[in-house]
Amino acid sequence: MTPVARISAAIEVLDDIANRRRPAADALKDWGLAHRFAGSKDRRAIGDLVFDALRHKSSSAFAANGEDGRAIMLGLFHQHRGLDIAAIEKLFSGERFAPLPLSDEERAALAEDRLAEAPDFIRGDYPEWIAPNLARIFGAEVVEELQALAEPAPLDLRVNTLKAEPDHAAKEVTAEVGRAPERPALSTLCLRLPLEPERGEPHIASTESFLKGHVEIQDLGSQLAAEFAGARPGMQVLDFCAGGGGKTLALAAAMQNHGQIFAYDSDRRRLAPIHDRLTRSGVRNVQVRTPRPNGDVLDDLEGRMDLVLIDAPCTGTGTWRRNPDAKWRIRPGSLAERNKDQALVLDAAERYVKKGGRLVYITCSVLEEENSDQIAAFLETHPSFGVVPPAEVVHAFENEAMTTIGGAARLLAHGLLLTPRSSGTDGFFVSVLTRAG
Numbered sequence: 001m002t003p004v005a006r007i008s009a010a011i012e013v014l015d016d017i018a019n020r021r022r023p024a025a026d027a028l029k030d031w032g033l034a035h036r037f038a039g040s041k042d043r044r045a046i047g048d049l050v051f052d053a054l055r056h057k058s059s060s061a062f063a064a065n066g067e068d069g070r071a072i073m074l075g076l077f078h079q080h081r082g083l084d085i086a087a088i089e090k091l092f093s094g095e096r097f098a099p100l101p102l103s104d105e106e107r108a109a110l111a112e113d114r115l116a117e118a119p120d121f122i123r124g125d126y127p128e129w130i131a132p133n134l135a136r137i138f139g140a141e142v143v144e145e146l147q148a149l150a151e152p153a154p155l156d157l158r159v160n161t162l163k164a165e166p167d168h169a170a171k172e173v174t175a176e177v178g179r180a181p182e183r184p185a186l187s188t189l190c191l192r193l194p195l196e197p198e199r200g201e202p203h204i205a206s207t208e209s210f211l212k213g214h215v216e217i218q219d220l221g222s223q224l225a226a227e228f229a230g231a232r233p234g235m236q237v238l239d240f241c242a243g244g245g246g247k248t249l250a251l252a253a254a255m256q257n258h259g260q261i262f263a264y265d266s267d268r269r270r271l272a273p274i275h276d277r278l279t280r281s282g283v284r285n286v287q288v289r290t291p292r293p294n295g296d297v298l299d300d301l302e303g304r305m306d307l308v309l310i311d312a313p314c315t316g317t318g319t320w321r322r323n324p325d326a327k328w329r330i331r332p333g334s335l336a337e338r339n340k341d342q343a344l345v346l347d348a349a350e351r352y353v354k355k356g357g358r359l360v361y362i363t364c365s366v367l368e369e370e371n372s373d374q375i376a377a378f379l380e381t382h383p384s385f386g387v388v389p390p391a392e393v394v395h396a397f398e399n400e401a402m403t404t405i406g407g408a409a410r411l412l413a414h415g416l417l418l419t420p421r422s423s424g425t426d427g428f429f430v431s432v433l434t435r436a437g
């Protein structure tokens with residue numbers, strides 16, 4: 001397919017997503033099935049255009065003074081890819097498979113720089129209904145924060161210290177993917193591969209370093225959240241929302257395989273991948289507790305845990321960089337649902353914390369309703385728990401890379417918040433509580 005034919009296809013897919021209110025991945029898949037002549041490179045290029053358009057959907061549409069896929073694509077090229085009108089006219093020529101030429105109105109809208117006057121939710125590319133929630137946490141910086149959350153994310157790897165040493169893993173990855181990973185200042189364990197759109201994402205999952213368990217794919221924010229939990233060798237730890245085990249693996253590495261982790265999730269299907277991941281990573285101190293219809297599989301752990309980690313179900317607003325479709329699909333109802341889940345999970349997990357033990361609550365959301373509000377409500381009904389001040393959580397790490405995070409995170413009353421703009425990570429909230437001894 002020619003580049004202009006790919007643009008026409010992306011417009012078609014964007015209209016399908018809007019008209020049928022369907023996930024981008026489904027619309028792209030159907031487009032591929034209906035256009036079997038398109039090769040894998042074409043499909044990837046069309047997917048990149050569609051996801052880029054979704055990142056910047058409202059600002060692009062506003063810039064072109066329209067709402068449909070065509071307007072979004074015009075605005076995207078002009079506002080976010082720096083093409084002037086003459087360059088856009090070459091792409092939108094109306095010739096074979098190219099989108100139709102620009103109308104006078106479209107040309108005038110693009111020339112006008114309408115965005116300067118646009119409301120925050122347009123300039124920051126987020127749904128209007130969620131604006132009050134985002135303004136609550138970010139205040140006057142909401143547009144900058146959300147613009148950072150609209151940029152593509154790098155691919156982060158965590159060096160698995162059970163099997164590899166960071167410098168060695170970095171060399172191995174360099175040889176395998178043909179470029180040297182960056183080493184973000186906030187962690188000695190993170191290897192970062194910035195996005196190179198022309199080359200596409202490297203297939204880490206098929207490299208030797210991944211298959212041998214030397215590295216795991218995990219956003220730096222998620223790595224740091226697990227580190228802030230403060231798991232140490234010899235501890236008894238319950239990972240209460242273990243899912244596929246991303247945090248479990250990081251906890252096991254921090255514990256150097258000493259002590260015991262119990263990995264639980266109320267959804268047994270979500271736990272399924274954990275077994276292979278534990279084996280690949282050389283983790284030997286995890287017992288997976290799969291839920292059973294009759295009987296509580298965690299009964300014996302009550303009041304015994306040094307650390308209970310709650311990686312809570314949430315709206316995932318902090319991961320909008322990786323999943324721009326999600327920001328347009330989130331509804332007020334889903335926030336309310338997740339809030340209920342979060343209160344429930346906190347309530348169900350606290351009984352396993354021993355006296356003097358830690359309860360660590362994590363979300364990959366930036367919304368106060370899912371973060372500080374949940375902790376404040378929990379503390380009201382659970383007076384034996386208290387918040388460890390976030391500055392103290394950060395300074396508990398003697399490692400210099402970790403202490404600098406104090407300047408790269410928002411230290412709130414009930415926890416700390418990482419964001420793409422402040423720390424170069426996905427958005428994560430971490431609250432550390434202790435139970436009185």
Ligand SMILES: C[S@@+](CC[C@H](N)C(=O)[O-])C[C@H]1O[C@@H](n2cnc3c(N)ncnc32)[C@H](O)[C@@H]1O
Nearest residue numbers: 241242243245246247265266267270311312313
């Ligand atoms: C953010 S995900 C966990 C991701 C995982 N910890 C990781 O790092 O890969 C949240 C998990 O909470 C689980 N969950 C939801 N409600 C729960 C409950 N009441 N008890 C235990 N787990 C629950 C979900 O099934 C989901 O797997």
